[in-house]
Amino acid sequence: MIKRVGFLTSGGDCQGLNASMRGVAKALYEHYGDKNLEIIGILNGYKGLIHGDYKKMKPEDFSGILSRGGTILGTSRQPFKMMRVIEEDGIDKVACMKKTYRYLKLDCLVILGGNGSQKTANLLSEEGCNIVSLPKTIDNDLWGTDKTFGFQSGINIATEGIDAIHTTAESHSRIFIVEVMGHKVGWLTLYAGIAGGADVILLPEIPYTVDNIVKKIVDRERSGKHFTVVAMAEGAIPKEVADLPKKEKKQAIMEQPNGTFTEKLAKDIQMATGHETRATVLGHIQRGGTTCPYDRALSTFFGAKAAELIINEQYGNMVALQGDRIVPVPLSEVAGKLKVVPVDCEEIKCARATGISFGDE
Ligand code: F6P
Numbered sequence: 001m002i003k004r005v006g007f008l009t010s011g012g013d014c015q016g017l018n019a020s021m022r023g024v025a026k027a028l029y030e031h032y033g034d035k036n037l038e039i040i041g042i043l044n045g046y047k048g049l050i051h052g053d054y055k056k057m058k059p060e061d062f063s064g065i066l067s068r069g070g071t072i073l074g075t076s077r078q079p080f081k082m083m084r085v086i087e088e089d090g091i092d093k094v095a096c097m098k099k100t101y102r103y104l105k106l107d108c109l110v111i112l113g114g115n116g117s118q119k120t121a122n123l124l125s126e127e128g129c130n131i132v133s134l135p136k137t138i139d140n141d142l143w144g145t146d147k148t149f150g151f152q153s154g155i156n157i158a159t160e161g162i163d164a165i166h167t168t169a170e171s172h173s174r175i176f177i178v179e180v181m182g183h184k185v186g187w188l189t190l191y192a193g194i195a196g197g198a199d200v201i202l203l204p205e206i207p208y209t210v211d212n213i214v215k216k217i218v219d220r221e222r223s224g225k226h227f228t229v230v231a232m233a234e235g236a237i238p239k240e241v242a243d244l245p246k247k248e249k250k251q252a253i254m255e256q257p258n259g260t261f262t263e264k265l266a267k268d269i270q271m272a273t274g275h276e277t278r279a280t281v282l283g284h285i286q287r288g289g290t291t292c293p294y295d296r297a298l299s300t301f302f303g304a305k306a307a308e309l310i311i312n313e314q315y316g317n318m319v320a321l322q323g324d325r326i327v328p329v330p331l332s333e334v335a336g337k338l339k340v341v342p343v344d345c346e347e348i349k350c351a352r353a354t355g356i357s358f359g360d361e
Helices: 017-032 046-051 093-103 115-126 151-172 187-195 210-222 246-254 262-273 283-287 293-311 346-353
Strands: 003-009 037-042 054-057 108-113 131-135 175-180 200-202 228-233 277-281 317-322 325-330
Touching (some): 003 017, 003 046, 017 037, 108 293, 131 293, 151 228, 151 283, 187 228, 187 346, 228 262
Parallel strands (some): 003 108, 175 277, 200 228
Antiparallel strands (some): 317 325
16 A cells, blocks of 8 residues: 655644654655655645645755755745634635645645644644644744754854854944844853853843843953944833733734844944944845755754654654654644743843843843
8 A cells, every 4th residue: 555645734834844854754664665655745835735735845855955054845824813714715725725635635734834833733633633743943832842943053053143243242342233033032042142252132032121131241341352242132121111011022922123122222322332332134045055064964853753754654743853862752742832941041041141141131
């Protein structure tokens, strides 16, 4: 009997998607052989599953993609909260996804995605589809896994960005804010900030005050350091905004350009210190380009484990890194849980010990 396995990449792209699919495909072809396995690529994420857009893949499609960022299948954002909502087009998205799954006679659908995508993966699993998922995102915010693929590549790029800002900040005796991706969690900013030698690191998990940041800048001035580099997550917010009721907080964030406080903070610091302050947004370069060697290896491990789960028919699981082991975690446990940076984690304690300010004291 021919085994039929679908692949789907969902949500914001990142490095390691292609490497992960390659890992799953190679391990499955190795086990079943070319003749007994059919891989079907669902195009553009859940959108393709809803509309029945797919292509039959061949073994050669998975060659030469180990290092390539992005996704050979395309991706899209299909918010989980809208999945069961019938919109103006009248489409029942869940029914359509199940129909495509059945039409393609899939034995299993492999879903590579971040937080929202894992929730939809769990929904499909609850609806009777055989699902195995892989943890994707530069944000590293997926519960149940120590690391997601894409995270290390994102760190490398963001760190290079901070390194580059460092030299120009020093030459011009300027204060620079480098905005790093991460609206809800600050893992990427924390690691890139530490690796890039940032003096101040601002995370969504730790609200800041301008006074505390200015204090750090003044201390540095006094010790003869006439520049300061601030690594700031997209979702970092001042304490007075963090303390607002939920609705007003959301409103205050939406009123900022691009929904971040980066520009405002640059102005506030310049006003308070009289020191030229610039902001640089690293943006989507953090998610693009080449997959770094660590992510290539991690993706391959995840891929091989996903294939093992498919072969053993252990469906309804996400593969995860826990310590030095790659393990299955039930999708029902993963879905809807965000892995935020614990404010008292070792990384933050060590950073504080080396004099890094988080803007909160
Ligand atoms: O979830 C990954 C991520 O890169 C976040 O860090 C970032 O806030 C967001 O996606 C950007 O999304 P989009 O590409 O849809 O603008």
